Amino acid sequence: MPQVRGRLTRSAPLAPLVWFKTGGPADWLFEPADVDDLSAFLAALDPALPVWPLGLGSNLIVRDGGMPGVTVRLGKPFAFARTADDGVTMTCGGGTSGILVASTARDAGIAGVEFLRSIPGTVGGFVRMNGGAYGREVADVLIACVVVLRDGTVKPMTVDQLGYTYRHSDLPDGAIVIEATFRGTPGDPAAIGAEMDRIAAEREASQPLRSRTGGSTFKNPPGHKAWALIDAAGCRGLTRGDAQVSEKHCNFLLNLGSASSAEIEALGEEVRERVKAQSGVTLEWEIQRVGLK
Template sequence: MALIDGLRLEGIRGRVTADAALAPFTWFRVGGPAEVLFQPADADDLALFLQQLNPEIPVTVIGVGSNLLVRDGGVAGVVVRLTAKGFGHTVREAGNRVRAGTALPDKRLAAFTRDEGLGGFAFFHGIPGTVGGALRMNAGANGVETRERLVEAHAVDRAGRRHVLSNADMGYTYRHSAAPEDLIFTEGVFEGEPADPGAIQAAMDEVEAHREAAQPIRDKTGGSTFTNPPENKAWQLVDAAGCRGLRIGGAMVSEKHCNFLINTGDATGHDLETLGETVRARVLDTSGVRLDWEIRRVGRFATEASVEPFLGKG
């Protein structure tokens, strides 16, 4: 029996789709389907769905797919994708605070706070993701991180229970949160300080100019591939290992910024992951540094396919 036939959907208002293509939701434009895709109407709908879902069924959450690689065999269980209709709100609150839904693109949070005369958010203009992804991974750009602006995060757990986490509860470190993995963030409350909208726009323009000049933002890419190791820059290690422009199948290390992988047109998820692990193996050989993936990889490999970390060297 198909998984969707066994789901309890009493009172559910969101969209539930079986065998749903995920590649169109990712910037790489690769990967297999979701066994079931659920797009909740709002936080109440999400909580109700999770309360009714068999706890043995795995749940995977995706956003706009800017830092995501879906494997070719697809994703088992339920994939939850929050949409702007139910989770894309922005509300100015008392003082210098803003409440934002987790499907809101980071660039729109930057624009909203600019219009409200709130400073400290221009860095979000340079992050190609959503508020939810920023909360989960402490996203940052231009030397500023999400943890510096977050007051509290609202979430729903795997059993459909509501939670409110303080900044300290999130356990932030570089590109990482210690928040429980089963939490699905629904909104965040942030705090800035009064600032001139013109000055904020100038800062946003500077962020945009840097991205345009340094990153392959018009290609099918997944953003920064590896996190920066302590006292190192990932792109420099990749370059020193001779991997700039390296190709496997339809996947290529960007010539413009070699901490970016690119789908040149016909790459598979397997091509991209194999290329990433090839780069990790070469960096390990040349520098002794073990790069960690920043791109999130989800799902199953296609039949009889696999990719070993560091190609079996690590």
């Protein structure tokens, strides 16, 4: 492995870092000290080794065989949110949580990014996946981002270059989002805070937030709600081992205690089969499934 100034750990457990609390270890876990550390490491790394970024581990199944190559986790040096003098734009690090982005915008009187309060991930993850909720998505507020490519090149990209569609971008494999700039509109901090509180209360009431879950499991097919299709197929509460389809919100899968990643993924595939048989609709995974089985 190349020399680093950050932390490089061999055979690092990943289960504690993901919401499901399942999955095998990373061959290597790299937590860079800064952008230069990350760029130099990737430039010197064997090009044959895969590189994969890990955020808060929310929308994710790490398979039981673990992650080959290098898993990159952006820590405190990449967790920041700074507002600009224009009063409507802000620049955030790739390791910044959605809550911190939304709270910083609220304090600065920037409206339009309240929905990021409800996305349980980091800037790097929801920029890559065009994360969204409550009728808004990252494509609506992103101006540009900066990524480090697999070869270590630091590359600025505009929102138009990302090729955004529903829960998808054209960012190349191995590219790591280290910074993003968002634009909102002028707003009243009290009104922005009230909207954030409304979103938080609605999520708490409708989603199993205090469980071991991966968040929204399947994308909403055109003209449908995934949860309604799952419910109509009789999957609410369905189990496989200690994996369960949530009874509170059936587009969420749960680890009731000792489920394996294989059981969670197999339960998701069973849900897809039942929905296809009942409605003719093929559900697409929203949760990323990575690693070796």
